[in-house]
Amino acid sequence: MKRNMLKSTLALTTGLLIAGAASAFAADSETDFKAAYAAAEAANKEAASLRNQWTTTAAALTAAKKAAESGNFDQAVAESKQAEALAKASIYQAESEKGAWKALEIH
Amino acid sequence: MSGEVNVRSAIHFASAALALAALSFGAMQLALAADTPDPAADAKAFQKFFTDKFPKVKLDDFVNGPYSMNEDMHRQWEEKEQFPPYDFSLDLGKEMFSKPFKNGKSYADCFPNQGIGIRQNYPYFDEKEGKVVTLELALNRCREANGEAPFSYVKDDMAALTAYMAFTSRGKPFDIKIPNDPRALEAYQNGKRYFYTRRGQLNFSCASCHVQNPGERIRAEVLAPALGILNAMPIYRSEWGGMGTISRRFTTCNSQIRGVPLEPQSDEYRDLEFYLSYVSNGLPISGPGARP
Numbered sequence: 328m329k330r331n332m333l334k335s336t337l338a339l340t341t342g343l344l345i346a347g348a349a350s351a352f353a354a355d356s357e358t359d360f361k362a363a364y365a366a367a368e369a370a371n372k373e374a375a376s377l378r379n380q381w382t383t384t385a386a387a388l389t390a391a392k393k394a395a396e397s398g399n400f401d402q403a404v405a406e407s408k409q410a411e412a413l414a415k416a417s418i419y420q421a422e423s424e425k426g427a428w429k430a431l432e433i434h
Numbered sequence: 435m436s437g438e439v440n441v442r443s444a445i446h447f448a449s450a451a452l453a454l455a456a457l458s459f460g461a462m463q464l465a466l467a468a469d470t471p472d473p474a475a476d477a478k479a480f481q482k483f484f485t486d487k488f489p490k491v492k493l494d495d496f497v498n499g500p501y502s503m504n505e506d507m508h509r510q511w512e513e514k515e516q517f518p519p520y521d522f523s524l525d526l527g528k529e530m531f532s533k534p535f536k537n538g539k540s541y542a543d544c545f546p547n548q549g550i551g552i553r554q555n556y557p558y559f560d561e562k563e564g565k566v567v568t569l570e571l572a573l574n575r576c577r578e579a580n581g582e583a584p585f586s587y588v589k590d591d592m593a594a595l596t597a598y599m600a601f602t603s604r605g606k607p608f609d610i611k612i613p614n615d616p617r618a619l620e621a622y623q624n625g626k627r628y629f630y631t632r633r634g635q636l637n638f639s640c641a642s643c644h645v646q647n648p649g650e651r652i653r654a655e656v657l658a659p660a661l662g663i664l665n666a667m668p669i670y671r672s673e674w675g676g677m678g679t680i681s682r683r684f685t686t687c688n689s690q691i692r693g694v695p696l697e698p699q700s701d702e703y704r705d706l707e708f709y710l711s712y713v714s715n716g717l718p719i720s721g722p723g724a725r726p
């Protein structure tokens with residue numbers, strides 16, 4: 328009887344520990360997603376101020392949101408990071424083209 | 435003696451300083467001249483670039499876009515013009531143009547010469563507003579001033595109206611003027627910059643396709659030369675399955691290179707139209723057109 332009680336207690340503790348760890352992990356993932364998404368949005372906003380957003384950035388942001396809504400935060404973080412990289416590339420393009428466009432001009 | 439030497443040194447020093455100042459002023463003037471846009475020289479160089487690149491194509495034929503690029507394409511164009519796909523839109527535009535607004539006025543009241551045969555003068559730089567005014571913009575402003583809702587800038591009704599107005603100008607050479615106003619020159623220069631600036635994930639500028647590669651294929655399409663590219667607008671495009679305006683052309687070009695298009699009739703697009711039309715001055719209006 329005692330042994331059975333001990334077994335039950337152990338099982339319950341293990342279960343609680345697993346559940347706790349999982350929810351902490353989910354919370355971390357969601358926090359990571361929110362941070363990654365905010366960084367991507369900020370970069371895309373800067374690209375907008377330069378009048379040079381890319382459609383692929385918008386698509387990656389949409390995919391990130393969709394993944395987060397379905398609870399897939401790993402995917403959501405990956406998409407957010409992809410969106411941020413694309414937005415940063417569009418900013419770099421706009422900045423470098425401020426002088427580079429002249430190389431194409433017909434004289 | 436020492437006083438004389440001092441005066442002499444002072445004179446030498448002052449002369450050297452003056453010469454240096456004159457030299458730097460001259461260099462500054464040269465640098466300014468190099469940076470100041472010269473639209474007339476630009477247009478001349480632009481047209482020469484295309485006539486040198488395609489010596490067999492007559493200057494006026496560039497307005498036929500990809501159909502001017504080789505004999506086979508030209509034959510296709512001639513056949514297409516027998517039963518042009520833009521005819522329905524042209525008829526609709528004529529009907530719309532003559533139909534009065536609810537207040538009894540009509541489009542004719544908004545334009546010089548009642549709107550007939552004036553397409554070649556658009557876009558123009560409005561010195562009161564300090565901005566470029568395109569035909570599409572002027573049409574919507576006319577509607578709004580008469581209590582009507584504006585049309586979408588990209589297709590259907592706007593394309594029909596501009597098709598009719600272009601048709602009444604067929605054969606008339608583009609005659610875009612840049613008034614003696616620094617803002618007009620700035621708008622021209624902004625349009626030029628937009629034309630040559632690479633954008634979108636594909637890193638293309640307008641010039642990448644229409645200056646560097648006209649006559650070449652991009653997938654199944656033969657790219658049109660930039661010279662005369664707006665003379666045929668609006669166009670019926672088989673790819674679109676319908677008519678499209680200049681606004682539609684600009685926004686779809688942007689999205690094709692994976693760039694987020696700007697809003698139709700934004701300052702950038704208006705300036706781009708100003709630049710592209712100006713460098714095609716002298717070439718005849720051929721719109722409405724048809725393209726693959």
